[in-house]
Amino acid sequence: MxxxxxxxxxxxxxxxxxxxxxxxxxxxxxxxxxxAAAGQLITVYSLAYAIGTPILIAxxxxxxxxxxxxxxxxxFFIGNLITVLxxxxxxxxxxxxxxxxxxxxxxxxxxxxxxxxxRPGKQGSAIATVLLGFNLALILGVPLGRIIAGxxxxxxxxxxxxxxxxLAMIVLMLMIPKSEGEAPVPIRQQLALLKNPRISIALSVGxxxxxxxxxxxxxxxxxxxxxxxxxxxxxxxGLFAFGLASLLGSQVGGYGVDKWGIPxxxxxxxxxxxxxxxxxxxxxxxxxxxxxxxMLWSFFAWFTGPVQMGNLISMAPQASGIILSLNNSIxxxxxxxxxxxxxxxxxxxPLTAVGWFGGIGVAIAIIPAIFSLSMRRKSAxxxxx
Numbered sequence: 001m002x003x004x005x006x007x008x009x010x011x012x013x014x015x016x017x018x019x020x021x022x023x024x025x026x027x028x029x030x031x032x033x034x035x036a037a038a039g040q041l042i043t044v045y046s047l048a049y050a051i052g053t054p055i056l057i058a059x060x061x062x063x064x065x066x067x068x069x070x071x072x073x074x075x076f077f078i079g080n081l082i083t084v085l086x087x088x089x090x091x092x093x094x095x096x097x098x099x100x101x102x103x104x105x106x107x108x109x110x111x112x113x114x115x116x117x118x119r120p121g122k123q124g125s126a127i128a129t130v131l132l133g134f135n136l137a138l139i140l141g142v143p144l145g146r147i148i149a150g151x152x153x154x155x156x157x158x159x160x161x162x163x164x165x166x167l168a169m170i171v172l173m174l175m176i177p178k179s180e181g182e183a184p185v186p187i188r189q190q191l192a193l194l195k196n197p198r199i200s201i202a203l204s205v206g207x208x209x210x211x212x213x214x215x216x217x218x219x220x221x222x223x224x225x226x227x228x229x230x231x232x233x234x235x236x237x238g239l240f241a242f243g244l245a246s247l248l249g250s251q252v253g254g255y256g257v258d259k260w261g262i263p264x265x266x267x268x269x270x271x272x273x274x275x276x277x278x279x280x281x282x283x284x285x286x287x288x289x290x291x292x293x294x295m296l297w298s299f300f301a302w303f304t305g306p307v308q309m310g311n312l313i314s315m316a317p318q319a320s321g322i323i324l325s326l327n328n329s330i331x332x333x334x335x336x337x338x339x340x341x342x343x344x345x346x347x348x349x350p351l352t353a354v355g356w357f358g359g360i361g362v363a364i365a366i367i368p369a370i371f372s373l374s375m376r377r378k379s380a381x382x383x384x385x
Contacts, residue, residue, distance in 0.1 A: 001175070002117050002175055002176055002177075003114050003117055003118065003126050003129050003130065004129065005171055005172065005175055005176065006110045006113065006114050006129075006130050006133070006176070007129050007130050007132060007133030008133055008168075009073070009106070009110070009133070009168045009172065010106075010107060010110060010130050010131070010133035010134040010137075011133040011134065011136050011137050011140075011141065012137075012161060012164055012165060012168060013076060013102070013103040013106055013107065013134070013137075013165075014103075014133070014134040014135070014136070014137030014138070014141065015137040015141030015142075015145065015157075015161060016076070016079075016080065016099050016103060016158070016161055017045065017049075017099070017100075017103060017137070018137050018138050018141055018142050019137075019141055019142055019145035019157055020041055020042055020045075021042065021142065021217060021218060021220055021221065022142040022143065022145050022146040022149075022220075022221055022239055023145055023146060023149045023154045023157070023221070024038050024039065024218070024219065024221055024222065025038075025221055025222045025225065026149050026150075026154050027041075027154055030154065031087070031088075031089050031092065032089075033089050034346075034347065035219065035222055035343075035346050036342075036343035036344070036346045036347045037089065037343070039218045039219060039339050039342055039343045039346070040093075040339065040340065040343055041092060041093065041096050042214075042218050042335065042336075042339040043335075043336045043337075043339040043340050043343070044093050044096050044097060044100075044336075045096040045097070045099065045100040045336075046100070046332040046333065046335035046336035046339065047100075047332070047333070047336040048096070048097040048100035048101055048104075049100040049101065049103065049104045049329075049332040050328075050329040050330070050331075050332035050333045050336065051329070052097075052100065052101035052104060053100075053101060053104030053105060053108060053325075053328070053329065053332075054325055054326075054329055056101060056104070056105050057105060057108050057109075057325070060105070064178050064179065064180065065109050065112060065113050065116075065178075065179035065180070066113075066172070066173075066176050066177065066178050066179055067178075068105065068109050069106055069109050069110065069113070069172060069176070070169055070172060070173065072102045072103075072105040072106040072109065073102070073106060073165050073168055073169045073172070074169070075098055075101070075102035076098075076099060076102035076103065076106065076165050077162050077165045077166060077169075078098060079095050079096075079098035079099035079102060080095075080099070080158045080159075080161050080162030080165065081162055082094065082095040082098065083095040083096075083099070083155070083158040084155050084158050084159050084162065104332075107130075107134065108325070110130050111127050111130055111131070112179075113176065113179050114126040114127055114129065114130045115127055116179055117177075132247075135246065135247055135250065136243075136247070138242075138243040138246055138247075139240065139243030139244050139246065139247055140240075140243065142239050142240075142242075142243060143236045143237075143239040143240040143243065145157045146221070146232075146235060146236050146239060147236050148160075150232050150236075189322070191326075193316065193322060193323060193326060194326070196315075196316075197375070198315055198372065198375045198376070198379070199312070199315055199316060199323065201368050201371050201372045201375065202308075202311055202312055202315060202368075202372040203312070203326060203327060203330045204330075204365075204368045205266070205270075205308060205311075205365050205368050205369045205372060206308050206327055206330050206331050206334065207330050207331070207333065207334040207337075207365075208334065208361060208362065208364045208365035208368065209270065209273070209301075209304050209308070209334070209362060209365045210331050210334035210335055210338065211334040211335075211337055211338040211341070211361045211364075211365075212273075212274070212277070212338065212357075212358045212359065212360065212361025212362030212363070212364070212365065213273075213301050213338065213358065213361075213362065214334065214335045214337075214338025214339050214342065214358075215338045215339075215341055215342040215345065215354050215357050215358040215361055216277065216280075216342070216354045216355050216358035217338075217358075218338065218339045218342045218343075218354075219342055219346055219351065219354050220239075220242075221235060221239075222351065223284070223351055223352075223354065223355070224238055224290070226351060227284045227285065227351050227352055228284055228285065228286075228287055228290045229285070229287070230287055230290075234287065234291075237291075238290075238291055238294055241291065241294060241295050241298075242294050242295065242297075242298045243298070244295075245294075245295040245296070245297075245298035245299040245302075246298045246299070246301070246302040247302075248299060249298060249299035249300060249301065249302035249303040250302045250303070250305050250306060252299075252303060253265065253269065253302065253303035253304065253305060253306040253307050254306040254310075256269075256303065256307065257306060257307055257310045262307060262310055262311050262314070262373070262376075263373045263376075263377075265303070265307045266304065266307045266308070266311065266369050266373065267366065267369060267370070267373070269300050269303040269304045269307060270304060270362060270363075270365050270366050270369055271366065272296075272300040272303075273297070273300040273301050273303075273304065273362045274359050274360075274362040274363040274366070275359075276293055276296045276297045276300060277297060277355055277358045277359035277362060278355075278356070278359040279293055280293040280294065280297055280355055281352055281355025281356050281358075281359065284352055284355060308327065309324060309327065311372070311373075311376070312324065312327055314376075315376070338358075338361065341357065341361075342354050342357075342358075345357055
C-alpha cells in the first residue's frame with residue numbers, strides 16, 4: 001500500500017513535467033509569447049532538473065527521507081501556486097525551475113524509500129511500481145491535460161495538481177514511516193565516473209537519443225494540429241495512444257535485453273526510432289498514417305530506456321546508483337538541448353523540419369552506441385583471457 005502511495009504521488013509530479021508539451025500552443029497564446037519561447041519552459045525545467053537534483057540530493061543526503069519528501073512536495077506546491085497566479089513569462093520560468101528541482105528530489109528519494117519498504121527480493125518491483133506512476137503521467141496526464149485545457153483553462157490543471165499535492169503531503173505524513181538518510185556521495189565522486197571513456201560514451205547515447213526525441217516531442221501538439229490537421233479530439237486520442245505505446249515500449253525493451261541482449265536491442269531500437277521519425281515527417285499530412293506512426297515512434301523511443309540503463313549498470317555494477325543518477329541528469333540535459341534546438345527550428349523553418357532534425361538527432365546516437373558496444377565486447381574478451 002505504501003509503495004502505491006508513492007507511485008500515485010509520482011504520477012502527480014510527473015504530470016507537472018509532461019503536461020506542458022500537450023498544452024504548449026494554448027499556453028503560448030495566453031501568455032503572449034511565440035511557440036519557440038513557450039518551448040523554452042521545457043528547456044529550463046530540464047536544465048534545473050539535471051543540475052539541481054544531484055546537488056540537492058548530495059546536500060540533503062543525511063536528512064530523514066520522509067521529511068525530505070515533505071519538503072519537496074511543499075516546494076512543488078509553491079511552484080504550482082506561482083504557475084496559477086502569474087500571467088508573466090519570467091515568473092512562469094521561475095515556477096518551472098521550482099517544479100523541476102522539487103520533482104527531481106521527490107523522485108530520487110521516493111525510489112530509495114520504495115526499495116527500503118519492499119520485502120527482501122522485491123526491491124526491483126517496488127522501484128518499477130513507482131516509475132510506473134511517473135510514466136503513467138505521459139499516458140494519462142498529457143491527454144487529460146489537453147482535454148481540460150481545451151474545455152476550461154490550462155491553469156485549472158496546475159490548480160488541481162497543487163491542491164492534490166497538499167492532499168499527498170497529508171497522506172505521506174500519515175502513511176509513510178520515517179527513513180534515515182545515507183552517507184552523502186560528493187558531486188566530485190559522482191562526476192569522476194565520467195573520466196571513464198566507456199561510461200562517458202555510453203552516457204552520450206542517452207543524450208542524443210532523447211535530444212532527437214525532444215526536438216519533435218516539444219512541439220508535437222502544434223505539429224499535429226497545423227501540419228497533420230488533426231482536430232482537438234484527435235490530438236487528445238493521439239497523445240493517449242502515444243503514452244500507451246511508451247509504456248508498452250519500455251516493458252518490451254526490458255524483455256528485449258534479457259531475450260536478445262543489449263547490442264541487438266540498442267542498435268535496433270535506435271534505427272527504428274530514427275527511421276520512423278523520418279517516415280512520420282514524410283507522411284505528416286495524412287492522419288491515416290500519422291496515428292500508427294506516432295505509436296511506433298513512442299514504442300521504439302521508450303524501448304531504448306531500459307536497454308540504456310542495463311548497459312550502464314553492466315559497466316559499473318558497484319556504482320549502479322551513481323551511474324543511473326548521472327544518466328538521469330544527462331537525459332534531462334538532452335531534453336533541454338532538444339527543446340532549444342526545436343525552438344530555433346520552429347522560429348526559422350517550417351514546422352515539419354522538427355521531424356527531420358529529430359530523426360537526424362536520434363541517428364547520431366547510433367555512432368556512440370556502436371563505439372560503446374564495441375568497447376564492451378573488447379572488455380568482455382579481455383576478462384575471459
